[in-house]
Amino acid sequence: MIASFVLLEGVVALCLGAAALVCLFDRHLLRASCLFVVFALFMALAWLLLGAPWLALVEVVLGVVFTGACFFYALGVFSPGTTYPAYNIDAMNYYDYSRDSCSHGVTRVLLALAWCLMMGGAIRYVMPEMVYSPTEHPLVLASIVIAATAMGAFAFHRHLLRRLLAFNILGSSVFLLLAGMAGTVEGAQALISVGLSIAWLGSLLGALLIRYLLMFDHDASPRPDDGVRGQSQ
Amino acid sequence: MIWRFGLLNATFEPLWLTHWALAATLVLPILFGLLGALFSTRRVLPVALACLPILLAGGLLLIDYQQAGLLRWQWQVAGVTISLRLNGLGILMLLVTQWVGAAAALYTPGHLRLTNPGKLSRWLWPLMGVLISALSLIWVAADLLTLYAALELMGLAAVGMLLLSGKPAALVAGMRYLLLTLVGSLAYLLGVALVLGYWGQLDLQTLADVVEPGPVAWVAAALMGAGLALKAALFPLHGWLTPVHESAWTPVSALHAALVIKASLFILVMLWSILLPGTSFAPQLVAWLGMLAIVWGGLVAWRANSLKTLVASSTVAQLGYLMVVFPLLLGPDIAPLPQALAWQGFWLQLIGHALAKAAMFMAAGNLILATGESSLKGLAGSSRRLPLSLLIFGIASVTLMGLPPSAGFTAKWLLLQAMVMTQQWVAVAALLVGTLLTAAYVFRVFRYSFDEQAPRHHYQPLAPGMDLIALCLALAAFGLGLLAHLPLSLLHGGVV
Numbered sequence: 001m002i003a004s005f006v007l008l009e010g011v012v013a014l015c016l017g018a019a020a021l022v023c024l025f026d027r028h029l030l031r032a033s034c035l036f037v038v039f040a041l042f043m044a045l046a047w048l049l050l051g052a053p054w055l056a057l058v059e060v061v062l063g064v065v066f067t068g069a070c071f072f073y074a075l076g077v078f079s080p081g082t083t084y085p086a087y088n089i090d091a092m093n094y095y096d097y098s099r100d101s102c103s104h105g106v107t108r109v110l111l112a113l114a115w116c117l118m119m120g121g122a123i124r125y126v127m128p129e130m131v132y133s134p135t136e137h138p139l140v141l142a143s144i145v146i147a148a149t150a151m152g153a154f155a156f157h158r159h160l161l162r163r164l165l166a167f168n169i170l171g172s173s174v175f176l177l178l179a180g181m182a183g184t185v186e187g188a189q190a191l192i193s194v195g196l197s198i199a200w201l202g203s204l205l206g207a208l209l210i211r212y213l214l215m216f217d218h219d220a221s222p223r224p225d226d227g228v229r230g231q232s233q
Numbered sequence: 234m235i236w237r238f239g240l241l242n243a244t245f246e247p248l249w250l251t252h253w254a255l256a257a258t259l260v261l262p263i264l265f266g267l268l269g270a271l272f273s274t275r276r277v278l279p280v281a282l283a284c285l286p287i288l289l290a291g292g293l294l295l296i297d298y299q300q301a302g303l304l305r306w307q308w309q310v311a312g313v314t315i316s317l318r319l320n321g322l323g324i325l326m327l328l329v330t331q332w333v334g335a336a337a338a339l340y341t342p343g344h345l346r347l348t349n350p351g352k353l354s355r356w357l358w359p360l361m362g363v364l365i366s367a368l369s370l371i372w373v374a375a376d377l378l379t380l381y382a383a384l385e386l387m388g389l390a391a392v393g394m395l396l397l398s399g400k401p402a403a404l405v406a407g408m409r410y411l412l413l414t415l416v417g418s419l420a421y422l423l424g425v426a427l428v429l430g431y432w433g434q435l436d437l438q439t440l441a442d443v444v445e446p447g448p449v450a451w452v453a454a455a456l457m458g459a460g461l462a463l464k465a466a467l468f469p470l471h472g473w474l475t476p477v478h479e480s481a482w483t484p485v486s487a488l489h490a491a492l493v494i495k496a497s498l499f500i501l502v503m504l505w506s507i508l509l510p511g512t513s514f515a516p517q518l519v520a521w522l523g524m525l526a527i528v529w530g531g532l533v534a535w536r537a538n539s540l541k542t543l544v545a546s547s548t549v550a551q552l553g554y555l556m557v558v559f560p561l562l563l564g565p566d567i568a569p570l571p572q573a574l575a576w577q578g579f580w581l582q583l584i585g586h587a588l589a590k591a592a593m594f595m596a597a598g599n600l601i602l603a604t605g606e607s608s609l610k611g612l613a614g615s616s617r618r619l620p621l622s623l624l625i626f627g628i629a630s631v632t633l634m635g636l637p638p639s640a641g642f643t644a645k646w647l648l649l650q651a652m653v654m655t656q657q658w659v660a661v662a663a664l665l666v667g668t669l670l671t672a673a674y675v676f677r678v679f680r681y682s683f684d685e686q687a688p689r690h691h692y693q694p695l696a697p698g699m700d701l702i703a704l705c706l707a708l709a710a711f712g713l714g715l716l717a718h719l720p721l722s723l724l725h726g727g728v729v
Contacts, residue, residue: 114459115459118455119423121452122423122426122427122452122456125427125431125448125452126427126430126431126449127430154412154416170416170419171419174422174423177423177426178423178426178430181429181430182426182429182433183430185433187435188426190313190378191425191426194381195381198415198418199415201389202411202415205392205393206408206411209396209404209411210408212399213404213405213408216404
């Protein structure tokens with residue numbers, strides 16, 4: 001029974017890690033958003049395994065449904081071409097062609113490294129057993145890997161939606177780390193619930209912003225084959 | 234240090250009227266904000282009527298505090314303990330928040346009528362309400378969970394308010410601010426996780442008893458410090474501040490520079506005094522960065538081309554003064570007298586800057602609105618047509634420069650006294666250099682505005698009261714230097 005439980009935890013941790021990594025580095029934005037929803041579902045499963053069913057419910061409602069909807073809204077899935085006739089959604093818009101930025105590269109690397117260092121310190125002192133047998137808590141191990149990768153992705157991506165995705169995944173891994181370090185006592189559950197609500201509100205604000213910015217970009221630089229804009233030239 | 238933050242047991246239970254006053258300070262701003270969104274008001278009278286009960290509640294809390302001393306509240310909600318406390322510092326910051334918030338709210342109708350910004354403007358009221366409520370909660374919160382919730386609420390409301398102007402530049406800057414503030418809060422949360430995992434406590438008073446210096450406290454302090462420094466725009470992490478203010482509405486800028494960044498700084502000082510009592514490295518590091526901030530912020534403000542950049546960069550420099558005081562507040566082996574002086578100077582400087590910077594942003598906003606130009610060169614000739622706005626700018630900058638008898642002067646006097654006593658000559662030098670740089674960039678504004686040669690075209694007349702409110706704030710910062718004993722008597726700690 002216990003062996004199968006640990007095995008299940010390991011499998012969920014592996015799936016979490018895989019979903020997060022693909023989500024962070026997939027340049028196809030729609031696919032990345034779908035993967036984020038999958039990631040959030042696995043998060044809910046992880047909360048169930050950690051013995052926090054209420055948190056799992058909160059994660060499904062806030063993380064999967066609401067935050068997922070924010071990303072799809074930012075991509076314009078709900079309103080293809082209705083708000084702005086000139087705004088023609090095709091496969092191009094779902095793809096992030098921008099090169100990852102190298103400006104301020106050194107600062108960003110330093111900041112991300114400082115973050116990883118502090119996180120390592122936190123683990124080292126609060127969960128000393130992690131140093132000797134890292135596989136004992138597969139979920140915590142997965143959350144460390146995800147947090148480090150997400151911080152790197154956040155520092156280097158330039159596309160705003162991808163940065164927002166990276167923030168959300170970073171947030172989820174920090175919540176998981178919190179639960180790993182402090183257990184799922186009431187205080188920790190309350191902190192995580194507040195954190196999830198804030199992450200959702202932040203994503204909502206970010207999605208609205210991305211939409212507005214897209215509209216401005218579009219108004220500023222119309223493509224030559226645009227019907228509405230083309231006539232005025 | 235702990236007792237200064239009122240993390241002690243209270244002598245008296247709060248009276249029933251005190252409960253209602255606290256509830257009113259925390260809930261009424263949100264309620265009135267929602268009403269404001271519903272009616273989308275652009276008249277001063279309803280705003281003034283809404284401000285009145287909130288200010289009355291604040292006054293009532295002040296009277297209760299003076300009678301009963303430290304007040305504490307504690308509730309159990311679903312197994313989680315939520316605790317609040319009201320000490321002298323808390324009530325002082327609460328009053329400053331309410332009065333500056335009321336000034337910004339009263340300034341807003343005139344601004345909205347003149348700029349006519351469209352439908353988005355109705356959302357300003359609920360966001361402002363949430364911001365004031367969250368700030369009030371931060372000053373009284375006494376556990377890490379409440380602090381986290383209030384901090385995040387405040388951050389999101391601030392981002393939302395800054396975005397309202399809707400210009401593309403504002404949106405790009407706002408998006409950057411949003412992402413940074415969210416990541417900053419994750420760093421803070423990881424620090425909280427560490428504290429909760431190691432000591433199993435969220436209540437600040439209990440934590441102050443159980444925390445012992447060691448690697449865990451250091452790492453937690455570093456994580457929380459990094460997150461909060463990012464939110465407070467402390468020196469190397471201040472990059473988001475100027476672009477955000479560049480295209481924001483005037484009352485929003487005033488509130489943000491006066492209060493929002495100060496709240497993060499307040500939490501930072503409070504948590505560090507719990508986690509890092511008597512360490513020297515981290516406060517020293519902050520102090521060195523603060524010296525750099527004074528010089529860098531002053532130089533950027535001096536070279537600035539637009540008025541708002543100048544005012545926003547001066548915030549970076551002014552925060553540097555506060556950072557320089559860190560070793561005196563938190564360092565080891567500081568004698569009680571210089572520590573008390575530094576403590577008083579720190580908060581007096583913070584309050585004086587809050588009032589003066591709000592006034593300065595309003596004056597700058599008035600100048601920009603009236604001349605229709607945001608660059609310094611566009612101010613040419615404004616001395617004749619807009620003398621009152623320039624006068625307000627001048628009075629506010631007297632406080633920033635620290636000339637007598639302003640609050641800035643009294644605060645710097647206290648700080649210099651503490652620094653000379655502890656022989657921190659580098660900090661003294663930084664303070665003096667900062668004063669010179671402030672004078673340099675302020676007089677640059679006057680050089681342009683007293684240029685009488687420029688041909689002048691059209692001036693937009695200002696709404697009545699816009700100058701008056703800014704003048705009141707500037708005079709408050711100016712007069713606080715003479716009446717400094719009033720706030721300082723509140724600052725003496727949890728005991729009357």
